[in-house]
Amino acid sequence: MTASAVLYHPVVVFTLCMMAGWGVYALGRALAPASRVIGGKLKTYACGENVEGESFPTAYHLYHAAFIFTLLDVVALVLGTVTGTAIVWMVAAYLLVGLIAIVILFKD
Amino acid sequence: MQVVTPLFHVLVFPGFLFLVAFGLFVSWVDRKLIAKFQNRVGPPILQPFADLIKLLAKEDIIPEHADRAMFAVAPLIALAGVVASIIYIPLWAPVALKAFSGDLIVVVYLLTLPAFALFLGGWYSANPFATIGATRVLSQLFGYEVPFFLACLGPAIAAGSWSISEITRAQDNGLWLISAAPLSFAVAMIALIGKLERVPFDIPHAKTEIVTGPEVEYTGRRLAVWKLAFLSETIVGAALIAALFLGGPHMWGLPYQAMPAWLTAIVGMVVLAVKILLIVFFLSLAQAAMARIRIEQMVQWCLLWLGIPALINMGVIAFVIRQVGA
Amino acid sequence: MLDGLVKWARGKSPWVCHLNCGSCNGCDIEIVAALMPRFDLERFGVLLEGSPRHADVFLATGPMTRQIRDRVVRVYEQAADPKFVVAVGTCGVSGSPFYPGYNVLGGVDAAIPVDMYVPGCPARPDAISYGVLRLLATLDPKAEALVKEIEERYDTEGLVYTPEEMAQQRDPVEGARG
Numbered sequence: 287m288t289a290s291a292v293l294y295h296p297v298v299v300f301t302l303c304m305m306a307g308w309g310v311y312a313l314g315r316a317l318a319p320a321s322r323v324i325g326g327k328l329k330t331y332a333c334g335e336n337v338e339g340e341s342f343p344t345a346y347h348l349y350h351a352a353f354i355f356t357l358l359d360v361v362a363l364v365l366g367t368v369t370g371t372a373i374v375w376m377v378a379a380y381l382l383v384g385l386i387a388i389v390i391l392f393k394d
Numbered sequence: 395m396q397v398v399t400p401l402f403h404v405l406v407f408p409g410f411l412f413l414v415a416f417g418l419f420v421s422w423v424d425r426k427l428i429a430k431f432q433n434r435v436g437p438p439i440l441q442p443f444a445d446l447i448k449l450l451a452k453e454d455i456i457p458e459h460a461d462r463a464m465f466a467v468a469p470l471i472a473l474a475g476v477v478a479s480i481i482y483i484p485l486w487a488p489v490a491l492k493a494f495s496g497d498l499i500v501v502v503y504l505l506t507l508p509a510f511a512l513f514l515g516g517w518y519s520a521n522p523f524a525t526i527g528a529t530r531v532l533s534q535l536f537g538y539e540v541p542f543f544l545a546c547l548g549p550a551i552a553a554g555s556w557s558i559s560e561i562t563r564a565q566d567n568g569l570w571l572i573s574a575a576p577l578s579f580a581v582a583m584i585a586l587i588g589k590l591e592r593v594p595f596d597i598p599h600a601k602t603e604i605v606t607g608p609e610v611e612y613t614g615r616r617l618a619v620w621k622l623a624f625l626s627e628t629i630v631g632a633a634l635i636a637a638l639f640l641g642g643p644h645m646w647g648l649p650y651q652a653m654p655a656w657l658t659a660i661v662g663m664v665v666l667a668v669k670i671l672l673i674v675f676f677l678s679l680a681q682a683a684m685a686r687i688r689i690e691q692m693v694q695w696c697l698l699w700l701g702i703p704a705l706i707n708m709g710v711i712a713f714v715i716r717q718v719g720a
Numbered sequence: 721m722l723d724g725l726v727k728w729a730r731g732k733s734p735w736v737c738h739l740n741c742g743s744c745n746g747c748d749i750e751i752v753a754a755l756m757p758r759f760d761l762e763r764f765g766v767l768l769e770g771s772p773r774h775a776d777v778f779l780a781t782g783p784m785t786r787q788i789r790d791r792v793v794r795v796y797e798q799a800a801d802p803k804f805v806v807a808v809g810t811c812g813v814s815g816s817p818f819y820p821g822y823n824v825l826g827g828v829d830a831a832i833p834v835d836m837y838v839p840g841c842p843a844r845p846d847a848i849s850y851g852v853l854r855l856l857a858t859l860d861p862k863a864e865a866l867v868k869e870i871e872e873r874y875d876t877e878g879l880v881y882t883p884e885e886m887a888q889q890r891d892p893v894e895g896a897r898g
Contacts, residue, residue, distance in 0.1 A: 293400035294492035296500055299409075299481050302401070303474035306410040307619055311470075314450040314615025317726055321453050325797040328458040330521050331611060331773060334791030337522070338459070355536035359543070363499075381709050388697065425762070434760040440732070441765050447729035448776070453800040455773065605770035613773045613800040 408485050410477050416667075417625035418442040423671060424628075424678050431682035442625075449618035457611050461518035468515030469612070469619035475507025476626045483633050484562045484642045485666055486659040493559035498550055501558065501634060502543055505589065508623055509535050512598070515620075516608025527607020530598040530689050531591075537693035538588030538595070541581050541700035544708060548578030549638045552711050558634070562642040572639040577707035579639045581700045583673070586631045587680055588696065590624065594684040595692055603686075632673040633666065640669050730776070730802065731860020733765040734852060737775030737799070741792050741828055743782025746842035747809035751779050754845035761849055764856075772799040777852060780828040781808045783815040787823070789831050796832045804835045806851050813837045813886070837881040851880045 292298060330337050403409055421442045429436025456462055482497040484490045490497070509531055516528030549571040550556055553564035565571055572579045588595040599607045609620055636642055643662030650658055687695075738751055755761050755768055769775045772795050784792065796805070807828040810816040815826040828834050835858075838851040850870065857864040870876065881889060 289396040290400050293397065293404070294481060296478060296482075296504070299404055299478040300474050300504075302404045303410060303477040304470050306405055306477070307470040307473040310450070310473075310619055310622070311466075311615050314454070314618065317447075317451040317722065318614055319451075319453055319801050321455065322801065326794050327455060327797050329794065329798065330457055330459055331605075331771060331795075331798050332522055334788075334795040336790075336794065355540055359540055378709070381705055384705060385702070388701065429760070429762060432757050434757045435763040436760075437762050437765060444729045444732035444765060445735075447725060448733040451726040451729065452776075452802070455798075455800050601770050606774070609774075610771045611773055617774060 403491050404477075404481065408480055408491075413477055413480055413626045413629060414622055417622065417629050418446065420629060420670065420674055421625045424674055424681075427675060427678040428682050431678070446618055446621070449621070450615050452614035454614045454616065455611075457519065457521070459520040460611060461520075464514055464518035465611075466616065468511045468518070469616050469623060471514075472508035472511035472623035473619055473626065475504045475511070476623055476630050479504040479630050480626075480633070482558060483630065484559050484637050485633070486643055486662040488563040488566050488642055488644065489559045493557050496556045498546060498556050498558050498561070498638075502546055505627065505631060505634070506535065506539060508627055509539075509589070511623075512608045512620075515612070516610075519608070519611040521611050523604045523606075523610045524608050526604050527598045527600070527610070530600075530604075531608060533689050533693060534588060534591070534595065534598055537696035538585040538700070541696055541704050542585035542589060544701065544704035545575075545578040545582035545585060546634075546638060548575035548704065548708050548711055551708060551715060554715070558637055562637045562644075565641040566644055568641075568644070568646055570639065570641040570644075574711055575639065575707050577703040579635070581704045581707075582635050582639065583676060585696070585700055586635060586673075587677060588692070589631060590628055590677070592677055593681040594687050596686055597689045597692055600686060628674065628677070629670060632670040635673060636666060636669040642666060727860055728862070731856045731863050734777045734856060735767045735769045735775050736777045736779050736852070737769050737772050739772075739778045739780040739792060739795060739805075741780055741782045741788050741812070741831075742785035742824075743809065743811060747781040747812065747840075750842045750845050751781070751808065751848060754848045759845050759849060761852075764849075764853070766849075766852065772796070775799055776803060777855065778803070778805045778832075779808050779848070779852075780805055780832070780834070781812050782828075783811040783818045784825045784828055784830040785823050786825060789825060792828075792831050804855055805832055806836045806838060806848075806855060807834045808838045808848055808851070809843045810839045810841045813839045813881075814890075816841070834883065837883070837886050838879070839881070847879045850876065854880050854882070 293302075326336075406412065419439075419442075422437065422439050425441065426436040456465055479501040481491050482493065482501050513528045513531045516524040516531065519525075549561050552571055552574045553561040555561055555564070561571070587593075591598055599609070604610075609617060612620060643666045645661075645665045648661060648665075653661065738748065740748055753759065755766070772778070778796065778799070780792070796803070805828065807813050811818065812828045815824050815830070818824040819826060825831065836851045836855045838847050840847055843851075853863060853870075854867055857867045
């Protein structure tokens with residue numbers, strides 16, 4: 287394995303870019319004035335209201351969308367790994383399954 | 395030399411520094427175009443650079459209830475994911491710096507990292523606006539991610555390869571894959587708006603509604619890194635679409651045979667930059683012409699009117715390839 | 721050199737956050753008018769930001785009411801340094817007709833420090849942009865030259881007051897003594 291093969295590996299490139307981003311932080315630290323905590327500077331911003339930071343519960347009403355996402359992501363990945371020599375009815379069947387799922391979930 | 399060249403590629407050109415500089419320029423083009431559409435003068439050319447320096451030179455605040463590590467690392471993940479993917483996209487020649495079978499899938503998933511980082515950063519800010527924005531980021535991801543992926547599969551099937559470089563090289567004969575996958579191209583362009591969270595799909599940020607969503611607690615250098623991540627993502631997303639559908643650095647009518655290698659590289663780079671700017675023109679036009687829609691409208695519309703055309707186009711391509719190949 | 725670059729950048733990129741301390745919406749609409757295509761403050765780098773965490777300049781309108789005082793102070797504290805406040809409108813300057821009221825504490829400076837005063841009922845969009853420009857002139861020497869040019873060409877008397885000028889206006893004897 288040559289040096290370039292290692293350095294172009296996605297994980298290595300990603301790590302290098304993380305370090306470059308950290309370099310931006312370091313530049314900012316050199317330029318910015320020192321942080322002075324006065325009053326409620328670190329408090330959670332909520333339009334001036336005095337809220338205590340906590341995990342705010344959120345209602346999630348898009349389960350069917352999440353379900354379709356999972357389904358189609360699997361379909362897409364299966365299609366992605368199919369090569370040109372694959373059996374065509376398999377591809378067609380997967381496309382059909384995806385279409386049927388969309389129709390069922392959106393029929394109302 | 396074996397170590398220096400890759401490091402130069404990742405950190406300077408075409409990696410980090412180049413992407414940031416070109417991204418600042420393109421963001422100026424974008425703002426100027428929107429200003430022109432609205433009959434304004436618009437900002438001067440150094441405006442994005444001034445914004446960046448000013449943000450870097452501002453005080454840094456981490457809210458007391460936020461998760462310190464997550465809050466600090468999330469912008470870096472977004473930026474690194476975007477910058478890393480430029481290495482696998484062909485820029486000046488039909489072959490990228492590094493090509494392997496399946497790098498298309500790696501790049502598509504690297505480009506989803508900003509969305510996940512935005513979710514994490516917003517969620518761990520422990521702020522009501524940021525929490526709402528973070529859930530919207532994920533909901534929106536359900537809407538655009540699958541159509542974008544399916545749209546990218548169209549040219550991949552047509553070229554018979556999972557490497558972006560191979561797909562671009564297949565278009566070197568002048569037959570751009572937009573001709574084989576016009577629906578996929580349209581889907582990819584619209585899904586890109588969702589990916590970049592721009593108007594009309596800027597639902598997670600929604601300045602007039604939930605302030606700026608997940609970024610609301612970010613100041614100074616951390617906000618600057620978020621901005622850099624999004625403007626780099628604009629470039630990388632546009633370059634990916636150009637490489638898949640518009641022949642990457644290829645342009646008709648240029649005498650490639652007569653040109654020396656260095657001239658070919660420069661011409662290729664300029665051609666790709668023009669294609670990126672054209673895609674950005676489309677994004678600005680959409681931003682100037684449209685208003686924000688609601689999140690469930692976005693998800694339903696995208697799955698229906700982006701997902702199905704992408705699937706149909708992919709099926710047609712697979713069928714034709716099968717018939718021609720047999 | 722880096723210091724000069726930072727000064728230049730701060731003068732070129734003021735992101736404003738709009739802070740309503742109890743205004744009647746007159747000045748708020750004039751602020752919006754200043755950001756619209758006719759005046760187009762984006763050519764000076766002004767962007768309207770919702771979150772005080774992103775903002776450099778607060779455009780504070782209206783008399784400081786007893787109800788909103790704590791909230792304004794909290795929002796002001798949550799912004800990152802360096803930050804500036806422009807009091808917009810006569811109410812923002814002094815509390816104006818509402819001042820002796822039981823619910824009004826005075827102008828914006830009754831709660832937070834103010835760096836520039838823009839009087840007017842409502843303040844004109846050009847006066848607001850001139851006030852922001854005067855504020856930037858204290859940061860960036862190039863903006864100072866622009867202010868001089870504007871003062872030569874137009875009558876800017878009484879459009880904008882610095883804190884020192886305002887102190888003199890309020891109490892000529894004390895203000896002159898410093």
